[in-house]
Amino acid sequence: MQVSSGDTVLVTGASGGVGTYLIQLLKMVGAHVEALASPPNFDFLKKLGVDDLVDYSADVSTQLANLPHANKVIDAVGRLDLLEAIIAVTRHFDLLSLSTTTFPEHTQDQTFQFANGSIGLNGYKRLLNWLSDGTLQAHVQTILPVEQIKQAQHQLVEEHSHGRILIKF
Structure with missing residues (x-):
């Protein structure tokens, strides 16, 4: 599209x-x-x-x-x-x-x-450049330790997210 x-x-x-x-x-x-x-x-x-x-x-x-x-x-x-x-x-x-x-x-x-396919190497490079120069912003709601993986899953299913929920290993 x-x-x-x-x-x-x-x-x-x-x-x-x-x-x-x-x-x-x-x-x-x-x-x-x-x-x-x-x-x-x-x-x-x-x-x-x-x-x-x-x-x-x-x-x-x-x-x-x-x-x-x-x-x-x-x-x-x-x-x-x-x-x-x-x-x-x-x-x-x-x-x-x-x-x-x-x-x-x-x-x-x-x-x-x-659509579930890859955007290709050039597409990823373009996105990474936009993230690097601030044109595109990554929105991270929270970062949780791996021990709180159940809490992260609960947030994804039961709550409304604002961007990504990341797990720290």
């Missing part, structure tokens, strides 16, 4: 490790970014540059109806119920999922792609 200036992109899983990078990369190309998140993450996401926020624990379809319609959706969560709510309002879009391998296209104006 190609994204450029003028695109409106809706991101699910926006406050997680992948989502935080996606938001930054989308803003670098000039996209209007909408994020599905929980209200405790809204301030964090606004600081990352998100233009519009949608509370996924409330009526997603009604909230999306009041925003610019996304022409691209990047799914970093894989919750089919959220994708169905998005489709209810945003009928014409390209969907790229990083989390679910199948999703039925509902109209001929929708496309679906699943």
